[in-house]
Amino acid sequence: MLHPNKGLLLMLCIALHSQGILAEHRVHSKPAISVGILLFDGVQIIDFSAPYEVFGQAGFGVYTVSADGSKVTTAMGLSVTPDYAFESMPEADVILVPGGNIHAAAADKQTRKWLQQQAEVSDYVVSVCTGSHILAGSGLLDGLTATTFHSALDDLQEDNPKITVVDDVRFVDNGKIITSAGLSSGIDAALHVVSRAHGLERAKTVAMHLEYDWQPEGGFVRAAMADRYLPAFDVEWPKHTRFRRLHHYGDSRQWTSRHQGATGFSQQELKDFLIDGMNKEAGWTTLPQSNDQLLRWEKAEGDQQVVMSLDVGVQQDQATILIELLATPGNSIAAIER
Secondary structure: OOOHHHHHHHHHHHHHHHHHHHOOOOOOOOOOOEEEEEOOOOEOHHHHHHHHHHHHHOOOEEEEEEOOOOOEEOOOOOEEOOOEEHHHOOOOOEEEEOOEOOHHHHHOHHHHHHHHHHHHHOOEEEEOOOHHHHHHHOOOOOOOEEOOOHHHHHHHHHHOOOOEEOOOOOEEEOOOEEEEOOOOHHHHHHHHHHHHHHOHHHHHHHHHHOOOOOOOOOOOOHHHOHHHHOOOOOOOOOOOOEEEEEEEEEOOOEEEEEEEEEOOOOHHHHHHHHHHHHHOOOOOEEEOOOOOOEEEEEEEEOOEEEEEEEEEEEEOOEEEEEEEEEEEEOOOHHHHHO
C-alpha cells in the first residue's frame, strides 16, 4: 500500500506529465490562443519548427498555412503539407513568419497582402531570422526597430531605410510586431510571446520543459561574435576557384576558420595575392611575418585591437588557408613589438 504522501506525489507527477502530452498539436481544437505559421518553398526548418514546439508546449493551438495550401519544400528538402491555405485558415492571434530562402515569398503580392491583413486583426506578428525581410517587404516594419540573421543585417538596413536595424539582441519587441535574430532565436521570441500572454513564470516553465537555457534579457547574440571583424576581402579569384569551409567558429574575442580549395597558385603566388587583397582593406596594418607561411595584420576597432593571421599552405594544387583572429582591448601589437 502506498503511503498517502507518496500517492499524492504520484498523482502530481502524472498530472504534470499529462500537461506535456496535452500540449501536442491539435488543429481542430479551440485553444484560447491560436498561432498561424507561414510556410513557403525554401522555408528554414528550425525557423518554424522550434517556435511550433514552444507554442505547442505552452498550450497554444498551432497550425501551418501557405498561400494555396499546397505542399512546400523546405530549404533542406523536407516536404511539408500545410494545414490551410490563406483563404481557408481560421483566425489567428499570433502570426509567425519564418525565414530561409525568402526572396520569392518576400516579393509575392498575395503574401504581402495577407500579412497586412493579418497584422490588422492579430495580437502579434513574429518573424524569425530572415522572415523579417518578408515583413519589411509588406511595409510592416516601417518606422520600427528590427533585427534579423547576422549576415543579413546590412541588407535589411540598406534595402529598408525606414527601419532601425539592431545587431545586439536576440529579439526586438515593438508591441504587436516582434522580430528575432537567426535560427534558434525564434525560440526566444516564441517564449517571449508566451511570457506576454501568460506571464514570465509560464514561459520559464516551458523553457525548462524544453531543456532550453532561456535568458529573457540577454543570451547568445551571433552578430557579436569576433568574425564581425573579418575583412570583406572582396577580390577577384581566378576562374573556377572553389573553396570548402572546413571549420568556422569562435566567440566574441577570437575566431578560427579553415578553408581549402584549388586556386592554381603556388604558395608564394597565393601569399602575394592575399597580401595584395589585404592592402585594399581600409584600416589594416601589416605585421612582421614570423615564418614563411604566416601572414599577419592588425586593426583598431573602437577600444579593441584586432590581430588576424593567415597561415597559407599549398600541397598538390590544394591551397589551405587558416584564418585566426583575436580581439583584445589595449595597444597596437606593432607598437609593443617595437
